[in-house]
Amino acid sequence: MEEIVWIGTLVKEIYSQTKLMRSLMPGECAIYNRATICHLCSGPFARVNNWKVRDHDYFTGAFIEVAWNNCNKLRRHPKHLSIPFNNLAYNAHFVKTQLD
Numbered sequence: 001m002e003e004i005v006w007i008g009t010l011v012k013e014i015y016s017q018t019k020l021m022r023s024l025m026p027g028e029c030a031i032y033n034r035a036t037i038c039h040l041c042s043g044p045f046a047r048v049n050n051w052k053v054r055d056h057d058y059f060t061g062a063f064i065e066v067a068w069n070n071c072n073k074l075r076r077h078p079k080h081l082s083i084p085f086n087n088l089a090y091n092a093h094f095v096k097t098q099l100d
């Protein structure tokens with residue numbers, strides 16, 4: 001159980017750190033310049049009160065795709081972490097006894 005708590009603390013720390021976007025590679029500049037729709041909502045880049053931005057991975061700083069500014073702001077880090085268990089029927093007993 002202590003190991004699960006330690007992993008949770010580690011993941012929380014990783015999620016709390018965000019990286020700035022690195023410089024675009026030549027191919028990525030072309031993707032940005034040619035983009036006509038937001039990769040998050042598929043809306044066309046035609047509105048005046050919204051503009052296209054470079055959506056990037058906040059953990060690696062890598063360019064992902066082109067998005068509306070508003071869509072990009074609404075995209076958030078995940079609030080949960082899925083942990084797969086092998087043989088849950090057996091292992092859940094040990095987790096449950098530690099949570100009680």
Ligand SMILES: [Zn+2]
Nearest residue numbers: 038041068071
């Ligand atoms: Zn969008």
